[in-house]
Amino acid sequence: MKSHDIKFELNGEAVAVTVDPNDVLLDVLRGRLGIKSPKVGCDRGDCGTCTVLMNGRTVRSCLALAVEADGAQIVTLEGANNRKWTQKLQKKFHERNAFQCGFCAPGVILSATELLEKNPAASEHDIKEAIAGNLCRCTGYEPIVRAIAETAKGR
């Protein structure tokens, strides 16, 4: 198996790693680069706990091959913690105790960040659509949707 040297921007910093062609981005982030906010929930693209932003769009890093990240801009929650909409969302999520176990939180917040950065006036329908790929086993989604909606409305 021929390995590949890839370079990408991770949370604003340039990184270079050598990966196998079948390495997935999630494993490289977690196992090689010490980035732990994307989680392994299902490892098959169903649960959304591995969500990261690739060139501004959410992707499931368990389905993205690491080589696809070559030259890309990757942002995980560790990096998004400095973004305006992420911070607004986090403040509201905290205020509303919108998470329980917290395992899905990084993915949900990144999906919500992507949504509000593009559409700050997102409707409830838009919100449900945006987080449809992020499973939460604890809350039943209600407090999550509410927190995002309140952030969108600036309440």
Next chain:
Amino acid sequence: MHLPKVKSKPGKNGVRAEKMGGLEVVGKSVQRVDGWEKIRGAAKYTDDLEFGPGLLYAALVESPYAHARIKSIDTSEAEKLDGVVKVVTGRNFIHKFGLYMNDRYIFASDVVRFVGEQVAAVVATDPKVALRGAALVKVNYQELPAVLDAVKALEKDSPLVHPDLKDYQHVPWFFPKPGTNIAHWRKIRKGDLEKGFKEADLVLEDTYYVPRYAHCAIEPHSAVGLYDASGRLTMWTSSQSPFTQRHVFAETLKAFGIGHKDVRVISTYIGGGFGGKAGVTMEIIAAALAIAVPGRPVKLLWSRAQEFYNTYQRLGVTAKIKMGATKTGKITALDFKLHWDAGAYVEYGANVVNAAGLSASGPYKVDNLSVDSMCTYTNLPPCGAYRGFGYSEFLFGLESHITRMAEKLGVDPVQFRKSNAIKEGDTLPYGAHMNPTGIHEAIEKVEQEISWGRKEKSRDPKKAIGKSLVCFWKSPAMPPNASSSAFLKFNEDGSINLLVSGMEIGQGLLTVMAQIASEVLSVPVSKIRVETPDTDRNPYEWQTVGSHVTWGCGNAVKRAALEARERIFDLVQRVHCLDKSTLYLEDEKVKCRTKPAFSLPFRDFVINGIQADDHTFKGGPIMGSGVFMP
């Protein structure tokens, strides 16, 4: 909760004003103490911990058969693979384990009893290599007839899942029937069943079936073990029960010279449990693997698929109900047979069966009653705890049956329930007397709330509105001595570290414990740190199950806080010659009812003590401990 009258005004917690019996913090909404950690991605779950380049990874070799004899295992090819450190089989671990019933080996030794059961493990320097190694282990099986149904498992010619059942150790309140597939039989007889059915105007008999299901916590099970050169075993696990795990690890592995003090279980945040991370499941494999590769940490992660076939599932049940009632809707007799499919290893599942058996009459007075709650071995994945285990399953059948009985008799189903509902002092199926219940009041309230009897039409043409009222009761199957404990220590700035071993599983336990300490000590919740447990540092907790930790662990915290307060009062009385009974805590200060000018901030003395007139220091670090036994 009856707290002594303590004047305290912690405030500043984003408290939503809502009265609760004179309490100022407890019972009010505050922001979770673990909120920021989780929301900013800082919260660490077991698989997030770093163990350095020496970390090893394990992959399992699993049975493709529901029931088979292992004729041989050839590990030689796997062992030759570059990167494989060790291949472990049942030969390495010959002791059975279990919390309630010792019916299971760490690795199947002679026989596999369900598809997916672990037969061997390959430990390697890389997870992919471990998987490749596992595929190279050759196991030669002789397939045996399997039993996949809990009712068929009771038939005379059914294959036996555990022919040696008579030799298994179990808790004294389990009643296995050797020579059958019955792992536990909770049998209850009350009154005269035959007489009861004779008195009935209607006897209805039917069978209700509830399938098994899986917890599907979003975080798969994960465990890391390290057996170091000094002979101590440290386990990092995603667990609802760190102390129970420590106990089971120590008991199961004692042949390796390990005692309780040598085992340390560190439980990180967990991504949901729902009962699936109670007791011990895959963690025992990681513990065994750690012992097999001394000095190297070894990680075992469950895949999403393994979550479905090799953790506890919820037990399936086939419930056969025969009920008799009079024209007026009085239950005269109930014959209830619950056939629980507990899987290949019942362990925890036998406890579910026990709990359900004791409660199977539902919250009703039934004078003539027979309950047979049978825990049956099958060649399916093992079953165990799952939120409110056993109750919804048997109540589904019972309540469906009651509604149908009422309909057939022409009695209002709510009235039917009301007239049979248990009252204070009534004799329960197992002989005890009923405590006050409030059930009649509850039924009436619900009846009003849903406007029972009034038909409603949905405005949405695609929806229909139906109404029903059912009763539910629950008596968590908790041992009567399931205890909790807490340590509380003040820091220099008057903040607090609170140590408990109740687990934060998403329910907000850490916050609630902080609220209780805050209530007693007048320190704001935001200045109290509560973390997930480490069995070396944090005091004992039975398990975070059965909806008991707010009560059990909470009472331990309250006692720890009261003890710390008592030490504060003793110290102030001694140094400042103020009568203890006049002292109270407010705004993180000691104050005095008879001397309004007196105000001593915690940060001035909780670590370094108070300097007396003779220039010596009195006191020292303020701490408290609390124990709660139900």
